[in-house]
Amino acid sequence: MLQRSDWDDWYDNLIRAFGGVPESSEERELYNALTEYDRSLGVWDGDQCVATAGAFSFRVTVPGGACVPAAGITMVSVAATHRRRGVLTAMMRRQLDDIHAWGEPIAVLTASEPAIYGRFGYGIGTLQLNAEIDTTRVRLSVPPGTDDVHLRYAVPAEVLDACEAVYARLVPGRPGLLARQPGWERLQVLDPESERSGASPLQCVVAERDGEVIGYARFRVKPEWGPAGHNGAVILSDLEGLDPAARAALWRFLFDIDLTSTLRTRARPVDEDVQHLVSDIRRCNLRMKDSLHVRLVDVGAALEARTYQAPVDVVFEVEDAFCPWNEGRWRLTGDAKGASCVRTGDSADLALSVRELGAAYLGGVSLASLAAAGRVRELRKGALAEASVAFSSAVAPWLPHGF
Ligand SMILES: CC(=O)SCCNC(=O)CCNC(=O)[C@H](O)C(C)(C)COP(=O)(O)OP(=O)(O)OC[C@H]1O[C@@H](n2cnc3c(N)ncnc32)[C@H](O)[C@@H]1OP(=O)(O)O
Numbered sequence: 001m002l003q004r005s006d007w008d009d010w011y012d013n014l015i016r017a018f019g020g021v022p023e024s025s026e027e028r029e030l031y032n033a034l035t036e037y038d039r040s041l042g043v044w045d046g047d048q049c050v051a052t053a054g055a056f057s058f059r060v061t062v063p064g065g066a067c068v069p070a071a072g073i074t075m076v077s078v079a080a081t082h083r084r085r086g087v088l089t090a091m092m093r094r095q096l097d098d099i100h101a102w103g104e105p106i107a108v109l110t111a112s113e114p115a116i117y118g119r120f121g122y123g124i125g126t127l128q129l130n131a132e133i134d135t136t137r138v139r140l141s142v143p144p145g146t147d148d149v150h151l152r153y154a155v156p157a158e159v160l161d162a163c164e165a166v167y168a169r170l171v172p173g174r175p176g177l178l179a180r181q182p183g184w185e186r187l188q189v190l191d192p193e194s195e196r197s198g199a200s201p202l203q204c205v206v207a208e209r210d211g212e213v214i215g216y217a218r219f220r221v222k223p224e225w226g227p228a229g230h231n232g233a234v235i236l237s238d239l240e241g242l243d244p245a246a247r248a249a250l251w252r253f254l255f256d257i258d259l260t261s262t263l264r265t266r267a268r269p270v271d272e273d274v275q276h277l278v279s280d281i282r283r284c285n286l287r288m289k290d291s292l293h294v295r296l297v298d299v300g301a302a303l304e305a306r307t308y309q310a311p312v313d314v315v316f317e318v319e320d321a322f323c324p325w326n327e328g329r330w331r332l333t334g335d336a337k338g339a340s341c342v343r344t345g346d347s348a349d350l351a352l353s354v355r356e357l358g359a360a361y362l363g364g365v366s367l368a369s370l371a372a373a374g375r376v377r378e379l380r381k382g383a384l385a386e387a388s389v390a391f392s393s394a395v396a397p398w399l400p401h402g403f
Pocket residue numbers: 017018073074075076077078079082083084085086087088089090109110111112113115116119
């Protein structure tokens with residue numbers, strides 16, 4: 001457990017492991033306030049902190065809409081003087097034992113490097129889209145009702161509660177979203193000069209209908225002038241809307257800001273609706289990246305916590321060398337209403353490691369594609385298709401931010 005009096009040394013180790021550039025005092029204070037001391041680990045060599053790790057107490061939406069307790073692994077660092085001696089491995093051991101004892105069925109994280117966490121049983125469960133849209137060439141066709149949405153500029157901090165209420169309404173509808181506890185919304189409007197790279201302070205436009213906020217976009221504008229005139233960029237920070245018209249009105253606004261020719265978006269869902277509104281998707285320069293890494297800490301409880309797109313009755317043979325309490329055969333029976341997942345002595349239908357189960361858990365990575373890569377073995381004909389369809393999610397899992 002981390003002591004409050006040790007937090008500065010602890011956090012300094014983390015900052016140094018990420019290059020040593022200090023954060024703004026506002027950001028540092030916010031992370032201090034968000035640190036859960038009784039869920040944080042530190043390693044000291046003498047009086048020097050040499051390693052850190054935390055586990056936020058999140059709730060994450062899973063397919064079916066339940067908001068499941070999840071440990072949000074964060075602030076992981078090992079001092080460069082102490083790297084590659086097994087310190088991270090020791091912290092992961094302690095952390096997964098703790099999370100198991102706390103009864104939280106899953107752990108999630110966003111990784112600084114995707115190669116780190118697979119060995120500890122984390123699978124890549126959500127992907128995100130980044131785009132660089134040429135708004136001089138790409139046109140938008142918007143759905144009916146878009147013109148009825150009223151847009152207005154607002155000071156980001158002044159409309160934070162209204163924006164957060166929009167986000168909160170979206171949480172049950174998309175696997176991967178976090179039910180943000182009070183305080184977390186402030187992360188979205190931190191606006192340190194160091195992160196602007198020559199762009200404006202954070203700007204915010206809210207979408208309203210009948211006086212009610214139904215969406216918002218937060219963004220920066222980076223002006224640029226060349227010999228042929230303006231070449232500015234709009235850099236989207238986040239955008240949410242309660243319905244297609246609200247979202248389309250915000251996208252149209254971002255496309256049309258004068259003196260800009262590019263819209264850069266990052267960390268958007270892979271099924272982003274704007275892909276279906278653009279005239280030329282090629283000029284959107286889409287790129288995919290890993291986002292949320294998911295670890296089933298308790299296979300039975302995790303698989304019971306979500307629902308399934310189609311009826312399923314399969315026996316998994318699970319391999320989990322790092323958390324052996326998960327190893328062995330589990331029978332999953334379920335449908336769109338609920339599920340049961342219990343130990344069984346029956347023969348297995350599908351064999352896979354806990355990492356693949358984590359990847360497939362939120363419904364964004366198909367078991368069939370993992371099988372095609374040789375990561376899942378089908379032992380009963382038909383079981384793969386059955387489980388693959390059942391695990392899928394109609395809405396792509398997504399998390400709009402790191403932590
Ligand atoms: C959720 C988050 O907070 S993500 C943030 C992670 N932190 C960072 O990226 C900050 C900079 N890096 C660091 O602090 C450290 O290098 C860490 C935390 C990534 C690794 O810590 P270490 O104590 O060196 O790891 P440890 O010695 O336990 O390594 C365990 C295994 O993982 C491997 N490994 C560790 N880091 C990496 C990496 N970045 N890429 C690939 N493999 C890695 C090691 O080679 C080792 O493999 P082996 O068991 O086959 O020998």
